[in-house]
Amino acid sequence: MKQVAANMAGTVFKVLVQAGDDVTAGQDLIVLESMKMEIPFAAEGAGKVAEVKVQVGDFVNEGDILVVLEE
């Protein structure tokens, strides 16, 4: 299991994947909005989405888990 976490505080702007999706390395999973910027979070390696922890509009803090991947 690999967790993709927010590296800064912000609001969830887009959720690009759902549980069960296969993803490739570098593929964007979630986009946050913070400081008026769109901040993408990508998968480090290929895998399958086990769980999406957030919804559009959620506020997240630095360190909060966004997506859990199965490798």
Next chain:
Amino acid sequence: MSKQADEKLYEKIDQVKQGGEPKYHAKAKEQNKLFVRDRLKMLFDDEFMVEDGLFANVMAGDLPADGVVTAIGKVNGQTVCVMANDSTVKAGSWGSRTVEKIIRIQETAEKMQVPLIYLVDSAGARITDQLEMFPGRRGAGRIFYNEVKLSGKIPQVCILFGPSAAGGAYIPAFCDIVIMVDKNASMYLGSPRMAEMVIGEKVTLEELGGARMHCSVSGCGDVLAANEEEAITAAREYLRFFPANYTQKPPVLEGKIPVSTAKDITALVPENQNAPFNVHDLIEALVDEGSFFEIKKLFAQELVTGLARLDGKPVGIIANQPRVKGGVLFVDSADKAARFITLCDAFSIPLLFLADVPGFMIGTAVERAGIIRHGAKMIAAMAEATVPKISVIVRKAYGAGLYAMASSAFEPDAVLALPGAQIAVMGPEAAVNAVYSNKIQEIEDPQERQAFIAQKRKEYQEDIDIYLLASNLIVDAIVPPAELRQELISRFSVYQGKNQLFSARKHPVYPV
């Protein structure tokens, strides 16, 4: 002289050059570590090498060269001084002669005004020798004193192959660049054992002070190398950008055009100010093919720093990275920038700022971490840099982010803008909210409210129109993206004769 005496000498030389006992060589091999003399062979251009103190502590019998090789050789044709720990001799620990040898090679480098390379792999002080090597005038403290004195005078490069423990951890700390070998290199004041005994913390060496941690979290490491060969190659490549000392100009190589797969700049920079793109693509489109040498690649990635060449001439690049944290400046990125700017300025490497910055981060977390103090550090370093400096507003520069990226007030030689650039105290959305928030709240009809906001944003956009800024001489030129590389080459070539004293004084009171 007798033939016997000759033979004895050859025998002794051979013996000392073998380093420590075979079992320690075997252990090093298991850890994928090269023997110190093989590291030197790989570092230098050829066999040429001058060595002092080979017989240091020879009377002890089991301490060949007292655990350190000090030598002079050539790297890229340039004479360099080197100190290299031998971890097969008492784990590379420092006795009194070890320390004396290190101090002497520093003195030699200073006299010759040539780069000094530290190949570190040492367990630290030999406690049994502490009186001779620790507290005195020519004790280990002198090594650090010399490093500080040499900083900015000659390039000081550290490759960390193994541990640099306790006081020894300050050798890398005072170098211009620290290259760390993944899995083997470590840097720490107190070992995991000490941490457990003294503060009750249970932690592995890798977590506490491993190479990856230092290159991505603490910022003590600049380059993470997969193995020793890669680390040595990186040091050689890095030194290609540097003059032998601060009085000379950095070496110029033959120019190359950017890599053929580089993207078109107009296409790669999104029109939408808030959308992400990868600034590495922009750097690739601007610099000579294969010339980008990134520094602190894994640390504070919202800002990219690295050395590159424009038509063969070295340049230091500081670029906001919209792909990471929106390119917002944080405590660590400001720190990273300040350090890199100082490095380039010390050795006459011109600076290129690629600005696409929404500003400095706000909120409790960064205020408590001293974002203002760290931001001040970056702005001070940038202001003080007297090398040719050009700021390119790639897309946007808002708030103090504009200042930090070498805007007009900080005497860059030029501020250039791409046609889509915006310069403002804040972006249109934030500005309209800030100025008209009461008014917006008062409008009850949602449609009417939206129309009002859209109208105000449009007016604001007109206010920060890049042609208006150029018309007011705030930017020196608006450059078509396809011509940006050539514009930079032309401008750096005319600014190279620049000679400027920033301010006459002893030194500033650093905002650190």
